[in-house]
Amino acid sequence: MQTKAHEVPTVHPCHVCDSRGGCLGRQLVENRDIQQKLFQAKRIQHKGEHVFREGETADAFYVIRSGSVKSYLVTEDGEEQVLGFYLPGDVFGLDGGDDDQRASSAVTLETTSLCRFPHAYLADGVDGANLIRVAAEQMQRDHNLVLILARKDADGRIASLLDDLAARYRARGYSGAAFVLSMSRQDIGCYLGLAVETVSRTLTRFQECGILRVNRREVEILDHAALSKLAGARAGARTASGCAAGGGGEATLAAAC
Amino acid sequence: MQTKAHEVPTVHPCHVCDSRGGCLGRQLVENRDIQQKLFQAKRIQHKGEHVFREGETADAFYVIRSGSVKSYLVTEDGEEQVLGFYLPGDVFGLDGGDDDQRASSAVTLETTSLCRFPHAYLADGVDGANLIRVAAEQMQRDHNLVLILARKDADGRIASLLDDLAARYRARGYSGAAFVLSMSRQDIGCYLGLAVETVSRTLTRFQECGILRVNRREVEILDHAALSKLAGARAGARTASGCAAGGGGEATLAAAC
DNA sequence: CGATTCGTTGACATGCTTCAAACTTCGTGG
DNA sequence: CCACGAAGTTTGAAGCATGTCAACGAATCG
Numbered sequence: 001m002q003t004k005a006h007e008v009p010t011v012h013p014c015h016v017c018d019s020r021g022g023c024l025g026r027q028l029v030e031n032r033d034i035q036q037k038l039f040q041a042k043r044i045q046h047k048g049e050h051v052f053r054e055g056e057t058a059d060a061f062y063v064i065r066s067g068s069v070k071s072y073l074v075t076e077d078g079e080e081q082v083l084g085f086y087l088p089g090d091v092f093g094l095d096g097g098d099d100d101q102r103a104s105s106a107v108t109l110e111t112t113s114l115c116r117f118p119h120a121y122l123a124d125g126v127d128g129a130n131l132i133r134v135a136a137e138q139m140q141r142d143h144n145l146v147l148i149l150a151r152k153d154a155d156g157r158i159a160s161l162l163d164d165l166a167a168r169y170r171a172r173g174y175s176g177a178a179f180v181l182s183m184s185r186q187d188i189g190c191y192l193g194l195a196v197e198t199v200s201r202t203l204t205r206f207q208e209c210g211i212l213r214v215n216r217r218e219v220e221i222l223d224h225a226a227l228s229k230l231a232g233a234r235a236g237a238r239t240a241s242g243c244a245a246g247g248g249g250e251a252t253l254a255a256a257c
Numbered sequence: 258m259q260t261k262a263h264e265v266p267t268v269h270p271c272h273v274c275d276s277r278g279g280c281l282g283r284q285l286v287e288n289r290d291i292q293q294k295l296f297q298a299k300r301i302q303h304k305g306e307h308v309f310r311e312g313e314t315a316d317a318f319y320v321i322r323s324g325s326v327k328s329y330l331v332t333e334d335g336e337e338q339v340l341g342f343y344l345p346g347d348v349f350g351l352d353g354g355d356d357d358q359r360a361s362s363a364v365t366l367e368t369t370s371l372c373r374f375p376h377a378y379l380a381d382g383v384d385g386a387n388l389i390r391v392a393a394e395q396m397q398r399d400h401n402l403v404l405i406l407a408r409k410d411a412d413g414r415i416a417s418l419l420d421d422l423a424a425r426y427r428a429r430g431y432s433g434a435a436f437v438l439s440m441s442r443q444d445i446g447c448y449l450g451l452a453v454e455t456v457s458r459t460l461t462r463f464q465e466c467g468i469l470r471v472n473r474r475e476v477e478i479l480d481h482a483a484l485s486k487l488a489g490a491r492a493g494a495r496t497a498s499g500c501a502a503g504g505g506g507e508a509t510l511a512a513a514c
Numbered sequence: 515c516g517a518t519t520c521g522t523t524g525a526c527a528t529g530c531t532t533c534a535a536a537c538t539t540c541g542t543g544g
Numbered sequence: 545c546c547a548c549g550a551a552g553t554t555t556g557a558a559g560c561a562t563g564t565c566a567a568c569g570a571a572t573c574g
Contacts, residue, residue: 028385058393073400076489081404094389095396103397119386128285128379128388132351135392136315139352140360142399143330147338149406150450154562185521193407195563200522216521216571232333411530442553452531457554473539473553 014039014115016065016089019171024063024091025117027130034121041116051093051106051114058096060118064088067112068182071095072190073104082191084141085109085183087168094138109182149193157192158202159230162212166221178220271296271372273322273346276428281320281348282374284387291378298373308350308363308371315353317375321345324369325439329447330361339448341398342366342440344425351395366439406450414449415459416487419469423478435477 017023025038042065045051051062051069062069069086071093083104086092095103122131148160170176181188189196203214211227213220221227274280282295299322302308308319311330319326326343328350340361343349352360379388405417427433438445446453460471468484470477478484 061389073404075404075408079408081407083400083403094393095400096390096393100390103393104400119389122385122389126383126385126388128383128385129376131383131385131388132318132376132379132392133353133357135389135396136351136353136360139392139396139399142396142403143340143352143361146340146399146402146406147330147332149403150338150447151332151336184519190407196521197523197564198562201562204522441551453553454532454555455530461554 014065016172017063019089024134025115028117028122028126028134030127038115038117038121041118043114043116045108045112045114047108047110047112049108051108052102053105054102056102058093058100058102059120060116061091061093062106062117063115064090064092065113065115068109069106069112070109070183070187070191071104071106080190082183082187084145085165085187085191088172091134091138094135109187145191154192154194154198154202155205155230156232157194158188158199158206159227161188161192162219162221163224163227163231166224166227176221177224178218181217181219271322273429274320276346281391282372285374285379285383285391287384295372295374295378298375300371300373302365302369302371304365304367304369306365308365309359310362311359313359315350315357315359316377317373318348318350319363319374320372321347321349322370322372325366326363326369327366327440327444327448328361328363337447339440339444341402342422342444342448344422345429348391348395351392366444402448411449411451411455411459412462412487413489414451415445415456415463416484418445418449419476419478420481420484420488423481423484433478434481435475438474438476 014023021027023035023039025035029035029038043051045067052058054073064086066088068088069090069092070082071084071086072080072082074080084092092106144164148157152160165179165181166176169179183191185196185199188194189199192199194202203212206212206227207214209226211221211223211230213222271280278284280292282292286292286295300308302324308326309315321343323345325345326347326349327339328341328343329337329339331337341349349363401421405414409417422436422438423433426436440448442453442456445451446456449456451459460469463469463484464471466483468478468480468487470479
């Protein structure tokens with residue numbers, strides 16, 4: 001970027017994007033007018049309101065300034081599959097259908113402030129490499145979820161989620177050791193492919209093992225090392241028939257407890 | 258696009274991208290020289306060769322002209338998680354790490370010809386909206402895999418994969434009713450989060466039910482309706498505790514057999 | 515203050531993984 | 545060209561993790 005320190009910034013600095021290297025709008029477009037337009041396209045939404053719904057025209061993506069959002073899609077059977085939880089600084093809404101229709105929905109989990117990035121502003125004069133970088137970030141998240149769903153058991157999935165949330169809160173300057181979940185057990189289950197009962201039971205068991213303390217939505221991580229170990233654990237102890245088995249170690253709750 | 262019919266095309270037309278609306282290079286950049294460069298950056302790789310590996314610099318993405326590729330990542334335990342299978346016309350390699358390092362690897366499943374799209378050519382003068390569209394396509398694939406892994410049982414997963422492959426072959430002008438799998442049972446298991454034995458058993462059972470005929474890597478779909486029904490089926494019969502249960506129907510193998 | 519949603523706990527059923535072994539195909543070298 | 549070994553595929557039996565069903569307690573909301 002070519003912004004010098006002595007220049008008067010025409011765009012208000014927004015520290016929520018700091019972890020990614022500063023305001024995303026500035027990263028993507030150089031045109032000041034468009035930067036200004038982007039910055040002005042803010043939104044505040046109350047808990048439970050949709051940012052967009054499946055089937056709507058996908059003409060923008062978003063960055064969270066404060067609050068949190070979940071994205072999800074609905075199966076043919078009417079079931080909900082949560083695709084991700086987004087925190088301040090996160091980008092979401094990049095996915096769209098072939099015909100520019102939203103393939104997923106996004107809803108706020110609490111009162112939330114958003115930056116809106118209309119595609120129209122990005123039709124030209126965009127840094128494609130930076131745009132790819134943003135998209136790649138999202139894909140990596142998705143891939144991580146795939147890995148969790150395909151290879152980890154209930155303990156590993158819950159531990160992974162908590163570990164991930166803790167790391168993200170920490171990276172944003174909040175405490176990674178104690179935080180409040182903005183999503184329900186239902187949401188967690190729908191995200192991790194587990195029944196609500198399993199989520200509840202697993203959290204209780206973690207607490208009994210002294211790994212964390214949980215009271216409704218409040219979570220306090222007591223033994224982060226154990227949590228990380230569980231998060232890295234695979235579903236079973238494949239040795240012979242596993243996919244390209246390596247020499248990795250294993251972490252069972254019993255071992256960590 | 259502003260290419261007129263009477264103009265002499267400087268870039269060789271490549272029908273493999275037709276299903277997406279013509280050559281991807283032309284869609285993304287207008288500069289003829291860069292289009293020409295893109296077209297010249299072809300590659301042919303033999304079976305089992307890597308296109309890129311985790312940790313390498315992510316400076317390009319690819320389109321398959323012929324053959325097939327699987328992308329995968331390796332867990333901390335040394336296990337492999339297949340993220341996707343790519344056929345002619347498919348784009349892959351858009352995902353990258355925070356620091357532009359590959360977060361996944363890609364390897365050919367057979368002799369394969371590729372188009373290479375270096376990010377450097379896309380640094381400027383790119384149609385951002387079109388680029389987002391390409392990335393969104395990939396994300397939708399990922400989301401579909403998440404849904405399969407989180408919500409479907411073994412039958413549903415295998416059926417979904419076969420149904421998907423059939424549809425993709427059909428869309429490319431090949432037969433969707435009979436094709437040869439370019440991936441092993443192992444790969445399928447690593448993709449769908451199932452043990453190899455489960456993959457094998459499920460295929461056998463599908464055959465016994467008259468849904469398909471399978472001999473090693475050769476697959477012939479006999480009852481596509483039944484397969485689709487199974488593919489759309491959810492893992493269980495959640496009624497009360499399921500995530501936002503709807504009125505969708507169910508399809509068990511028993512019902513379709 | 516009652517109704518509804520959310521979270522927890524228990525008992526039971528089952529689908530998948532794991533372990534074990536045989537068979538087939540393919541590649542390699544004698 | 546055949547023999548041999550390695551890898552891929554199939555089949556069987558048993559154990560266990562997770563889903564399902566059911567019921568209760570707690571918090572939230574109007």
